[in-house]
Amino acid sequence: MGKTIVIQPVTRIEGHAKVTIHLDDTGNVNQARVNVIELRGFERFCVGRPVEDMPRITPRICGVCPWSHHLAAAKACDAVFGVEPPPAGAKLRELCNSIAYMEEHILHFYFLAGADFLLGPDADYSVRNVIGVLQAAPEVARRVVRVRHMCAKMLEILAGKAIHPQAAVPGGFSKPLAKEERDQLRHMADEALELARFSIAFAKENVFPKYLDVVKSLGVITSGFIGTVRENGALNLYDGKLRLMASDGSYDDFPYDRYTEYIGEHIESWSYLKFPYAKKRGGFSLEDNAPGLYRANTLARINVCDFIDTPLAQAELEEFRQKFGRPAQLTLLYHWARLIELLYNAENAIRLLHDPDVTSLETRVKVTPRAARGVGCTEAPRGTLIHDYTTDAEGMITNMNLIVGTTHNNAPINLSVTQAAKSLIHDGKYDQGVLNRVEMAIRAYDPCLSCATHRLDGKMSVKLDIFDATGGLLDSFAN
Amino acid sequence: MPTHEFALPEFCSKPVLILAIGNVFFGDDGFGCALAEFLETHFDVPGSVCLLDAGTGVRKLLFTLCLSPVRPRRLLIMDAVDFGREPGEWFEIDPSEIPVVKLDDFSMHQLPTSNMLRELQQQTGVEVRVLACQTGPLPTEIRPGLSEPVRRAVREAAAWVAREYFDAAAVAAR
Numbered sequence: 001m002g003k004t005i006v007i008q009p010v011t012r013i014e015g016h017a018k019v020t021i022h023l024d025d026t027g028n029v030n031q032a033r034v035n036v037i038e039l040r041g042f043e044r045f046c047v048g049r050p051v052e053d054m055p056r057i058t059p060r061i062c063g064v065c066p067w068s069h070h071l072a073a074a075k076a077c078d079a080v081f082g083v084e085p086p087p088a089g090a091k092l093r094e095l096c097n098s099i100a101y102m103e104e105h106i107l108h109f110y111f112l113a114g115a116d117f118l119l120g121p122d123a124d125y126s127v128r129n130v131i132g133v134l135q136a137a138p139e140v141a142r143r144v145v146r147v148r149h150m151c152a153k154m155l156e157i158l159a160g161k162a163i164h165p166q167a168a169v170p171g172g173f174s175k176p177l178a179k180e181e182r183d184q185l186r187h188m189a190d191e192a193l194e195l196a197r198f199s200i201a202f203a204k205e206n207v208f209p210k211y212l213d214v215v216k217s218l219g220v221i222t223s224g225f226i227g228t229v230r231e232n233g234a235l236n237l238y239d240g241k242l243r244l245m246a247s248d249g250s251y252d253d254f255p256y257d258r259y260t261e262y263i264g265e266h267i268e269s270w271s272y273l274k275f276p277y278a279k280k281r282g283g284f285s286l287e288d289n290a291p292g293l294y295r296a297n298t299l300a301r302i303n304v305c306d307f308i309d310t311p312l313a314q315a316e317l318e319e320f321r322q323k324f325g326r327p328a329q330l331t332l333l334y335h336w337a338r339l340i341e342l343l344y345n346a347e348n349a350i351r352l353l354h355d356p357d358v359t360s361l362e363t364r365v366k367v368t369p370r371a372a373r374g375v376g377c378t379e380a381p382r383g384t385l386i387h388d389y390t391t392d393a394e395g396m397i398t399n400m401n402l403i404v405g406t407t408h409n410n411a412p413i414n415l416s417v418t419q420a421a422k423s424l425i426h427d428g429k430y431d432q433g434v435l436n437r438v439e440m441a442i443r444a445y446d447p448c449l450s451c452a453t454h455r456l457d458g459k460m461s462v463k464l465d466i467f468d469a470t471g472g473l474l475d476s477f478a479n
Numbered sequence: 480m481p482t483h484e485f486a487l488p489e490f491c492s493k494p495v496l497i498l499a500i501g502n503v504f505f506g507d508d509g510f511g512c513a514l515a516e517f518l519e520t521h522f523d524v525p526g527s528v529c530l531l532d533a534g535t536g537v538r539k540l541l542f543t544l545c546l547s548p549v550r551p552r553r554l555l556i557m558d559a560v561d562f563g564r565e566p567g568e569w570f571e572i573d574p575s576e577i578p579v580v581k582l583d584d585f586s587m588h589q590l591p592t593s594n595m596l597r598e599l600q601q602q603t604g605v606e607v608r609v610l611a612c613q614t615g616p617l618p619t620e621i622r623p624g625l626s627e628p629v630r631r632a633v634r635e636a637a638a639w640v641a642r643e644y645f646d647a648a649a650v651a652a653r
Contacts, residue, residue, distance in 0.1 A: 045504075045621050057621065060502050060535050103539075111542045141546040148543060149488045163536040 019438065021421050027428025032418040034410075034442065035271055043400045051080055051391045052170050052367075058387070059164050065405070067100035067155075068380030069387075070165045071238065076387040077170035079257070079374025080395075081367035088360035089172025094238040095352040096158055096165070097378065098345040101237060102192050103151040104381040105342040108446050109199060110144045113335055140202075147195045150188050157181050172364030179359050186353045193346035200316060200339040208336060217423060219331040219416030219441030222247050222289035224278055225300035226408060228379045229253070233306030235313075235344060237379040243304040244278055247289060249327055251304065252280065256377040259386055263403070264292070273410045276403060288415050296383030296408035297445055298337035303327035308340075310347035316340045331416050334444040369395025380405040382446050406447040416441040487549055490540055493529040495644055496551040500537045500558040504621045507566070507614035507629045510559040514610075517637045525645055541595045545603075554599065555644060556609045557636070559629075566615035567628025569636045574600050574607050610636060 024030040046057060054073040059066035071093055078085060085093070152162040159167035160175060167174050177185075208215065224247050228240045244262055245251040254262055264279035277284040282291030294300070303326060308314040317340055324333060352358055371393045377386050383405025390399040420441040424430065490496050499515035502508045515532045524530050529551070533540055537556075544550055564570070574596040600607040615626040625633070 049621065057504060060504055064536075064538070066536065107539065107542060111546070138548065142548050145487075145491070145543055145547045148539075152488070164534050 019417060019442070021425070021438075023425070023428060027426070029418070029421045029425050032414070032421040032438075033270060034414050034417050043402055046397050046400050049397050051077055051369075051389055051395050051397055054387070054389065054397070055168055055170070056166055065104070065380045065382065065385075066163065067096060067165055068378055068385050068405075070168055071097055072376045072378045072380075072385045072387040074168035074170060075239075075376030075378065076374045076389045077367070077376070079376055080372045080389055080391050081170055081370065081374070082372065083171050083365050083367055085172035086360070086362045086365060087357040088176065089363040089365075090239070091352050091355060091358050092158065092173040092175075092177060092363060093168050095349060095358065096155060096167070097238045098349040098352070099151050099154045099158070099189075099192075101345040101381055102196070102342060102349070103148050103155075105338050105345070106144055106148055106151075106195070106199070108381070109203070109335065109338060109342070110140070113440075113443055113446075143195060143198075147192055150191060154185055154188050157185060169364060170367045174364065176361045176363050177359050182353055182359050186350070189346065189349045189353055193343075193350060196339075196343045196346040197312065200343055203336070203339055211332070214437070214440075215330055215332040218437055219420045219444065220329065221293075221331065221412060221415045221419060222329050223412055223415075224281070224294035225303045225327055226294050226296050226384050227301035227304040228377070228384065229305050230309075234309040235301060235305035235307070237301070237341070237345070239378070242377065242384065244294060245300075245304045245327060246278075246281060246291070247293075247327065247329070256386065257373075257375040259375065259377075259388075259403075265403070271410070274403075274407050275410050276408050277411070284411075286411055286414060288419070293411055293415075294408065295412045295445075296405055297334060297381075298341050299328060299331075299334045300383070301379060302337040302340055308344055310344050310351065312347055313340055313344035316343060331441060331444050334446065338446070369393065382406050383408045406445070409445045409447060413442055413445050413447060416445070487547065488543065489529045490531055491544060491547040491549050491551070493527055494551055495525075495528040495553045495555075495647075496544075497528060497530045497555045497557065497640065497644060498537055498540065499530075499532045500534070500556060502535050503623055506618045506622050506624060507612075507626055508559050508617055509623065509625060510612045510614065510629050510633065511557040513625055513630075514557050514612075514633050514636055514640070517633050518640060521637065522641050522645060528644060538595075541599070544605075545595055545599060550599075550603060550605050553606045553644070554608070555640065556596070556607070557640070558609065558611055559614045560611040561614055561617075562611070564613040565628070566613055566626060567632045569610065569612040569632045569639075572609040572611050574609060610640065612636065 018035045020033045020035060021029055022031045046054060049057070054077060055070050058069035058073045074093065084090075155162035155165070158175070158177060158181075159165050225245045227243055227245075228236055229243050230236045230240045241253050241255055242259060242262075243251050243253050252262060262278060262280055263276050264284065266275040266277060266284035268275060275284060275286075276294075277290075277292035278294050279292065284292055287293075302317065302320065305317075308317050320328070320333075320336060320340060324330065328337075369391070371391060373388070373390045375386065375388045377384065379385070384403070385405050386401075386403040388401040388403075389397055392398050417438060420438045424437055490498075497515070497518075499511035501511040501513075503512050512532050512534060515530060518524065518530060531540070544554075560572075596607050596609070599605045612629055612632050614629060
């Protein structure tokens, strides 16, 4: 009789997920699913509210990517009101985005993925945690704590607060940057760049070579990719156009507000998370290398951009592409791409802090309510984030659609887990290290599931279904 | 070596850390935040105590605490829960006493927060306590403001926090 293995909760990701693996009668993997069980419902919550509330409300969707939601909401408001922020307003927003990115990417590499790489995926579960990272690499941990705290202080200087930001407003940014503050921030950005350079050098010397066999084999699938690029094809994480690339490297570019022409959303009964797909390239399919399948997040952005317009990150991108080609498909390369982005964001922050526009007092323009639809899009650390608002003549929200970063990766995460499970579990045999490698395949995507799900009742359901090899339900538990 | 003063955040360096958690847009889920505000406005918070409203962003602070070479001796988490008790009932939870099956249900805005509290308590020696308040039904739309039972609980719980943490800090400082 087949057996179902359940990993719940998946450790060290944001949000709740259950991994269900179905074995056949021979003890080999028949199917694996990542069931998202976290619930939210923000799209419905916001209908009927003033659209200018969205940059204040949406950062509290889950507290993990507050700046991404804050900025996407502000951009959607700009579009609804039909305005463009002045250069200082746009650049201050982008500067906050780069700093928030640094904090997030440092958190992921050193805290979430760190236990895998610094302690090893086969390390005992009791040490494979954040405290274990500190004990294994105390000097690195101290430096990481310092720089993350420094990033939070930078955001406080720029925006008044780091948690639950409010400084981006419809039409721009509420607080000009004083020259004395700018000078203080320059020193801090320089230190962040040092850690970024250290991080990628450390990883290339001590991490990736050691785990190259895992990188080349774990969770590997073939897909297209989505990300944001400037008009000239350069990587940009705050603004630009969307590029949806197929697995052969061909692509479509389109402005944000036409995303519904290119991205469809499919729903499966076993997950609260939607399944976006590239609808012009094919219908939805949960098959590897399906024409409509695409991924978001760091590896996707590195793949779709033609180049990076900061020198150190561009040099890293060139080295990366020499090794892995374009588009690179190996799932664990998300970690490498994340460090390239960390470097880019540090360089970008320094570049913006040397831009004379950033201390201009003209940071916002006036806005007037109108009946309109507006789409705001940024690249959240976890993927392309789309806020789509429709308002009435009073500026009240009448309809809202969100596609959050992790949602784009729903199908790919499921495929990577299936691939990982099939390659690691044979004849019914597995141990903790093997199960953690399956989780590693998920963690590479840095998923945040808490804002990616949409249901109204707010309850969290936890259910374990056990199926035999014929698909018959053997038992069902719920709490 | 950089000379600016961002070596350690206060929430790592002060002996006592009190973290308020919650989403103020959803009724009683804002209990922790309301309690923090009440403590700030009705009590003298000792200098050795760091009282922070972390909102829905507590995990980033806990990650930093886990990695920091310096940590508080005592950590108190203040949050709303749904344990099926009477709305407004407030009680203490020891992270080590949370049944494994409940670690997922005990949502302080998602894992791995609960795991990190246990790890802090068991592996670093930080005294970790959780002050929880049973909510009434949470709204299905954005509706700030506490229900009457939970509002009463704020005042009572604040007195307990002050006795356990503010008075104790004053004693320790002598």
